[in-house]
Amino acid sequence: MDEDLEIKFLHLAWHFDLRKESPNKKYLWLDIPLDNLNKIHLATVCASIFRSSQDRSPIPYGICIDGTSFSKDGNFISHEKHGGLTCATFVIQVFHSQDYPIIDFENWEYREEDRNWQIKILSILKGHIDSDYLNAQYKKCEESIFRFKPEEVAAAETLPSPPHGLKALEKPAQQILDSIIEHTEKMAINEANVAR
């Protein structure tokens, strides 16, 4: 719930494109097993991050989480040049900035398939960012950097007793992904029926 007391969701949609939007039927919701006090605190932090991103600190899109963070005043910080966040690492850093870690980085792994996704997303990013920034992202790809999939981060938020390593998240993340696919198919069928 935001400062207008409306239910909103905050997400990093793309390069310098942090959005606070109203949910609709296309989305599935997971309830985070957090007490109400911390939920309200985090919602206020999210509102603060959104304001900062609008005012002075837009958040770049980047494939490597290393060297990125949020300051307590909601400003995005990159400790290295060309740092940025994905939609998933944005969520990780929001939680971690408030000393509520959800991902156990020590127990994460690089997967060969990660690079395929990283190269694919960078090809889409091309044209939206300057060449220096893009080249820096490609260089990071060569360093076998971790990928954090959205469903893994969603599972990490949802499971009790965080932070979680990759192994603990594989099965619940797959369940979340299956639910999303099922929901998407239902939505497509509904839309097709409406169009007839």
Added chain:
Amino acid sequence: MISQSVDFQPTPYIPACYSQTVEGKPSDYFINNSKSVSCAELSFSNHIGANSTKVREPSKGFNELIGKAPWVVEFLQSASKLNDVKSLLPFYMEINKLISHGELNLCNEFLKQVRVNDLSDVLLVGLLRLTSSHKNELPYWTRLLASAKTELSNRKHDSNAILKGLL
């Protein structure tokens, strides 16, 4: 999703002495510089509607705090009622400004002035999380953590779960 409000009714405490009244918006407050001043008083209405008074020890630090950060007056007056994003956000932004501007002494003085029994449930954990990255430079952070833990337990919350990551 957040669907429930969080309610808490603090017990007002009786002032020991008075010297000046600070009411209304931050811009309305005034400081009495008389030598006879022995205490600073904040008048407020708590969220159950009862008027009460808080007494602050006169100190250079406190005067400097409300001089440089007048929003603190309003914060101290309304802290027990700040339980949703709308009411918390302006103060979160102000507290964050203190930190981002490197005003750690002022931030420490702010934490010193906070009384846990005057804080809303959310602020008991929120203030600590907002300032935790500089806890080593804020001597009163640790004291606030200890008193917030006790206060949360007194209010029948699971303090260990709520303060996870901070303890």
